[in-house]
Amino acid sequence: MSHSSFALPAETDPAALPAPRPSSPRSHRSGWIIAGILGALLLCSPLAFTKWPHYSATAVCKSCGLRKDFFDWDLRFSKSTIHRFTTESPTAISQALAGHQPAQRHEHDWTAFAAIPLTGNEADGTPPNLLYTVEAPRVARFAENLATYTNSDTQTKWRRAILDPAYAAVFAPSLRFMRFPESGFADAAAFDRWWRQAQFPLWNRLRELTEPD
Helix, strand or coil, X not given: CCCCCCCCCCCCCHHHCCCCCCCCHHHHHHHHHHHHHHHXXXXXXXXXXECCCEEEEEEXXXXXXXXXXXXXXXXXXXXXXXXXXXXXXXXXXXXXXXXXXXXXXXXXXEEEECCCXXXXXXXXXXXXCHHHXXXXXXXXXXXXXXXXXXXXXXXXXXXXXXXXXXXXXXXXXXXXXXXXXXXXXXXXXXXXXXXXXXXXXXXXXXXXXXXXX
């Protein structure tokens, strides 16, 4: 009995498969070079030698009450700052003065001061600061009433007082003491009646509470 021979198809015959190519030493060197370059870039990147940007200070515009926060990008293990950037944001006062002259169009006159608590207020024991003043609803309504019902000289004088850091701790309490409503006055007649009685006592109270004995 004859046996017919069985052969694998050419496409699956191991003898028909191409022999594997030996790896080239040059390709290994190229891979290590690329890995070394990527590692060096990572070590030299700003993220390796810098800290995450952090809050450093705040300024408030003395004309409109707009707020500017400063953030510093520092080197690690050093006090050197490589970049400072800022963000501007509205406050209760800047929103109340929006559309009123001279706050409508002006060059910002920033009052910068040292780093301050972003949430400082009397409730948590932190002395009120200028950010407390520009966000106080009563002070914002007072600034809006001044811009609506008084002349430009009066507005300028009192706007400077509102945005003076020296009065930051006493302005809102003084308005409350003088019975200025937190929502302000709805018409000129009501504001004028209060203003005639309270203008000079309010100014004197601010001076008395801030001047040294």
